Amino acid sequence: MSLWQRIPAVAASSPMGGDPAGPDPIHARSGLGLERRAAGARPGAAVASLPQAVSDPVRPDTACGRDSAAPIVRVEGLSKVFGDAEDRVRRRMRRGQSFAEAVANEGLAAPLDAVDLTVERGEIHVIMGLSGSGKSTLVRCINGLIAPTDGRVMVAGACVSSATPAALRELRQRHMSMVFQSFALLPHLSVTANVEFGLMLRGDETKQRRRRAAEVLDMVGLADWGERRVDELSGGMKQRIGLARALATDPDILIMDEPFSALDPLIRRSLQDELLRLQKELQKTIVFVTHDFGEALRIGSRILIMKAGRPVQTGTAAELFCDPCDEYVRAFTAHADFMHVITAGTLCRVIPEAADPPAADGARQAPRVDEDATLAQVLCAAHGADRIAVRRDGAPPRVLGTSHVLRHIGALYAERQES
């Protein structure tokens, strides 16, 4: 039973009432964004367009076609084993065995095992898991750096898994960029030369390259650093260059494999903020790999949790907190800071409307917060007031009693002590 399913009983004991026997507030209220799947794509996200060129040499996908509302990345039953084992598994599959049968018959544990994933346009989709759980293997299959043993990857309706080398080059030079934990910069070259590198490889003219490099260096706050050598710069600055280089080609999709994992916590946090700021402006589709659950919560529109090559659960931060699918996910949430994750919008969905304080003149003066304000921000804004108004898109503000907000926060803390 999800945490929130248990909370109405708490609300019912309040003077404002509430319906203890009422429906599960999360799942009963459709259209409110907390359905188990749902909340991935940001409403109003710019629709990135991958031109025909990427998909020309590859098999078109009849399942997702070129519908701009379809997920930009679709991973279906993706599995991988490496080296000689892969040859043996492939031989068995040619003889008619499924991947699962072939792997079991070989006595193997697949590094990537039947992963399904959809990434919506404009979202930051995080892939989170411990070291060795298959995150890098998954994203390398997405950008075609390695070929899956079974399953397929579709990008904007084109099959990456069976693409020609030319199509893959086109994909990486124009539509999909990668940012690495190790930066992968050329240390003896200037910052500008590094940022221009991808543009040079694809044959852009010098003047055009310079202009674009200056533009993206400005975006990442390094406008005055173009002439410096990369090896003179700090780790945080190097990763800004890595990001600038990835943005230089104006790709639709950014794949970031533990980009901030090697950085000190403060630098890391400022780069996370920087990425979120840039994303607001640029509305790219980002696949972001991390082993840090806190980072996943801060960055992700949705988060896929991986364990030993397998997907465990995909959800928004609030979904993972409020409705973890098993003890593995619950264990991650037990040590994370929900005060900066769960939002006023979630409170509106889980606190029954019957619990609202009666309308009074005072309600008009209630401090206001946006739907995406975190619990921490709600408490700061309330600042002793007995009610708080939550602004909502396309609906009148919802006034919540501060006592109800506190009850829900208390229940969340109690839940964590139990686990």
Ligand SMILES: Nc1ncnc2c1ncn2[C@@H]1O[C@H](COP(=O)(O)OP(=O)(O)O)[C@@H](O)[C@H]1O
């Ligand atoms: N090129 C490779 N050859 C053999 N095994 C590999 C290779 N790449 C990854 N693996 C194995 O696959 C598993 C998943 O690795 P990886 O995808 O790098 O995990 P993560 O990125 O989550 O740390 C690990 O057991 C790793 O040793």
Ligand SMILES: [Mg+2]
């Ligand atoms: Mg990795």
